[in-house]
Amino acid sequence: MITVYGFGAYFGLPDGSPFVTKVMLLLKLAGLEYRFERGDVRKAPNGKLPFIDDDGVRVTDSEFIRDHIERKYGFQFDKDLNKRQLAVARAVQLMVENHLYWAVVDLRWCNDENFVRSTSQFLAHMPALLRPVIKRVARRQVAAQVRAHGFGRHGQVEREMLAIRDVQALSDLLGTRLYLMGETPTAVDAAVYGQLSALLCPAFESPIRAAAEGLPNLVAYKDLIQENYFGA
Numbered sequence: 001m002i003t004v005y006g007f008g009a010y011f012g013l014p015d016g017s018p019f020v021t022k023v024m025l026l027l028k029l030a031g032l033e034y035r036f037e038r039g040d041v042r043k044a045p046n047g048k049l050p051f052i053d054d055d056g057v058r059v060t061d062s063e064f065i066r067d068h069i070e071r072k073y074g075f076q077f078d079k080d081l082n083k084r085q086l087a088v089a090r091a092v093q094l095m096v097e098n099h100l101y102w103a104v105v106d107l108r109w110c111n112d113e114n115f116v117r118s119t120s121q122f123l124a125h126m127p128a129l130l131r132p133v134i135k136r137v138a139r140r141q142v143a144a145q146v147r148a149h150g151f152g153r154h155g156q157v158e159r160e161m162l163a164i165r166d167v168q169a170l171s172d173l174l175g176t177r178l179y180l181m182g183e184t185p186t187a188v189d190a191a192v193y194g195q196l197s198a199l200l201c202p203a204f205e206s207p208i209r210a211a212a213e214g215l216p217n218l219v220a221y222k223d224l225i226q227e228n229y230f231g232a
């Protein structure tokens with residue numbers, strides 16, 4: 001049996017982490033059953049979630065989890081893609097996971113209203129006495145990560161502009177297709193759905209979300225995957 005270790009279903013999302021949501025979708029696309037367990041980043045093999053345990057074999061990082069699924073279960077997510085399409089899919093995955101993701105983190109953790117109203121729920125299971133300290137420390141650490149990446153060094157307007165360019169690129173690539181690479185889902189859809197569902201989540205206000213909501217094909221794409229795979 002496969003166990004996915006993640007953060008939990010927060011804010012109406014399959015998981016608070018876009019990478020955990022991605023892994024859940026990869027497993028669903030491959031037709032594999034799994035159970036969920038709340039993980040602890042401090043005990044995670046490389047200090048991040050998700051990781052999975054598949055009958056005693058631990059695999060960390062959504063990309064290596066994908067490799068594991070393909071290797072062990074023989075399910076090829078991108079079997080119908082040619083080399084050029086594979087290259088485009090790779091570039092898009094890296095755009096959403098290494099750039100747009102930081103906009104999601106930024107708007108959740110560095111925006112005061114979003115943090116107080118929504119993000120701090122992440123820490124609601126912590127002991128009440130320690131919660132205020134943990135909130136402060138966690139927020140400071142995450143803000144430092146956004147800055148270390150470089151995304152957080154830009155001003156508010158520039159950060160929004162950069163993220164909106166990614167969102168527009170996704171919409172342009174999608175066009176009138178059902179999925180990013182054609183009429184059937186491939187691995188890049190799992191990566192993009194993870195980030196896009198987090199970005200479009202109503203719990204978080206942002207001009208980036210507003211811009212994404214103004215792109216009907218992108219919203220329909222997110223809704224389609226949600227309905228087909230997460231039943232909502």
Ligand SMILES: N[C@@H](CCC(=O)N[C@@H](CS)C(=O)NCC(=O)O)C(=O)O
Nearest residue numbers: 017018019041048049050061062063
């Ligand atoms: N490359 C990893 C990224 C995973 C990741 O960044 N997870 C974040 C949550 S979205 C995490 O566990 N952060 C905890 C920390 O950095 O302390 C993957 O694809 O699985």
